[in-house]
Amino acid sequence: MSTVTNISPQGDLELPLIGRVVAAGESVEVPADVAEKLAAQPDVWLVTSSTPKIADLRAAAEERGIDLTGLKKKADIEAALAAGGTGTDDDSNDDTEGGDL
Known part of the structure; x- marks a missing residue:
């Protein structure tokens, strides 16, 4: 048996190979055999031989260019991977300049 983690930015996924x-x-x-098939989709599934460790999840995020700054909990890292987004709530990319529009 192997463990797969849904890291798709699409959210929940139906996996007919296991019927759920x-x-x-x-x-x-x-x-x-199912893990081997899913390994062909590295942007969707993280395949490990056991329950993924935080280091595995961080490595997957790094490969996908996902910023995990400030995230320490496994659930938060898994959520960032699934969202395909960043680990911060930083608004520094906001182009507005604090004045009246």
Whole structure:
């Protein structure tokens, strides 16, 4: 058995190979042959031989260019991977200049 984690930016995904929906950020155990098929989709599934560790999730985020600044909890990192976004709530990219529009 292997563990796969849904890291898709699309959110929850139906996985017919196991007959159920896998929620965004959720990890499930699957047979090795299913894990091998899912490994071909590295932007959608994180495949590990056991429950993914934070280091595995951080590595997946780095590969996808996802900023995890400020995130320490596994659930938060899984959520950032699933969202495909950043780990901060920083508004520094806001182009408005504090005046009247």
